[in-house]
Amino acid sequence: MLRDDVNPETVILAVAKAIEATFDRSSWLELALLTNTRDVVLSHHRLLRSMDWGDPDYFGNIAEVVPQMLGEGRQRRGRTSARTSFPNFKIVEDFLDLPNWLRRSVPDLYAKLYGGPVPVDALQAAATELGITDVDEHAARIRRGLHDDPAQAIGSAKELLETVLKSILGLHGTGRETRLDIPELLKKANVQLGLDPAGVRARDPGAEQRRKALGALSQLVVSTAELRNAGFGTGHGVSQRPELDVATARLVVAAATAAATFYLEAHAADDD
The missing domain is CATH 1.20.120 (Four Helix Bundle (Hemerythrin (Met), subunit A))
Incomplete structure (x- = not known):
C-alpha cells in the first residue's frame, strides 16, 4: 500500500524508472489507452523516438509524461497525499506491477513508497x-x-x-x-x-x-x-x-x- 506521506515527486520517479526499464512501444500505447492519455504520449515530440533510438534524454521525456498519465492536473496536489494527487495511480501501479518491480530492482525507492509493509x-x-x-x-x-x-x-x-x-x-x-x-x-x-x-x-x-x-x-x-x-x-x-x-x-x-x-x-x- 502506498504510504500516505510519500512525496509526489518520489512517485513520479519510481514510475519513470519502472517504465524506462520495462517498456516498449506497445506498453506505452496500452497504458496510454488505460489512462486516457494516448494524445499526450503520441504528441510528445521526443518520447517514443528517444526510446527507439536509445537517446540519453529518454528518461527525462518519460518524467515529463508520467505526471499526466498518473492524472496530475485533474486534482491539485496542494497538501494532499500522492494517492489523491494521482487518481490514475492504481491503474499505473497494477500495469507496472510496481511494488514487486521496485522491491527487486530499487529497494530504496520501494521503502520510500511502501515503507512498513505487511511482512510477507x-x-x-x-x-x-x-x-x-x-x-x-x-x-x-x-x-x-x-x-x-x-x-x-x-x-x-x-x-x-x-x-x-x-x-x-x-x-x-x-x-x-x-x-x-x-x-x-x-x-x-x-x-x-x-x-x-x-x-x-x-x-x-x-x-x-x-x-x-x-x-x-x-x-x-x-x-x-x-x-x-x-x-x-x-x-x-x-x-x-x-x-x-x-x-x-x-x-x-x-x-x-x-x-x-x-x-x-x-x-x-x-x-x-
Whole structure:
C-alpha cells in the first residue's frame, strides 16, 4: 500500500524508472489507452523516438509524461497525499506491477513508497523454499486489499494461514480430514513440529518463552479467523458486511503473516 506521506515527486520517479526499464512501444500505447492519455504520449515530440533510438534524454521525456498519465492536473496536489494527487495511480501501479518491480530492482525507492509493509516478503521466501506456490497468490491479495478492501485482506490472511498449516501437515484436497479450523490446525502443527509442551523441543533454551510468545501470536491469529467468520472478512455470504478500520486490519493481517512465516521456517528447520 502506498504510504500516505510519500512525496509526489518520489512517485513520479519510481514510475519513470519502472517504465524506462520495462517498456516498449506497445506498453506505452496500452497504458496510454488505460489512462486516457494516448494524445499526450503520441504528441510528445521526443518520447517514443528517444526510446527507439536509445537517446540519453529518454528518461527525462518519460518524467515529463508520467505526471499526466498518473492524472496530475485533474486534482491539485496542494497538501494532499500522492494517492489523491494521482487518481490514475492504481491503474499505473497494477500495469507496472510496481511494488514487486521496485522491491527487486530499487529497494530504496520501494521503502520510500511502501515503507512498513505487511511482512510477507520473508513469508514468500520461506514458502518458495518449501515449494508452496499458493502463498504468493494470498500475499498479493493481501497487499492489494489492505487499504482499499480490508475485508478482502482479512479473508486472504485467514486463507493464507490455512494454506501454510495444511501444507505443513500434508493435508490436501477437500475431504473431511482437511476441514479443520484454525485453532485445531495450530495445535496439530505445534505437535508435529515438537513445539507443544510435551514436544521434543520442550527443553530447548528459551522454549518456555517461545511457547508464551507463540501462544500470544496464536490468540491474534484465532482472532483473525473470528473476525472473518463474524463478517469482517470475505469468505462468507454477508449482505451487509460490517466495516473494519484499516489499523485493525493491519494488526490481524500482520499476525497471520507472522505466524505463517514462523511455521514455515520452523518446518524447514525441522526437516534439516
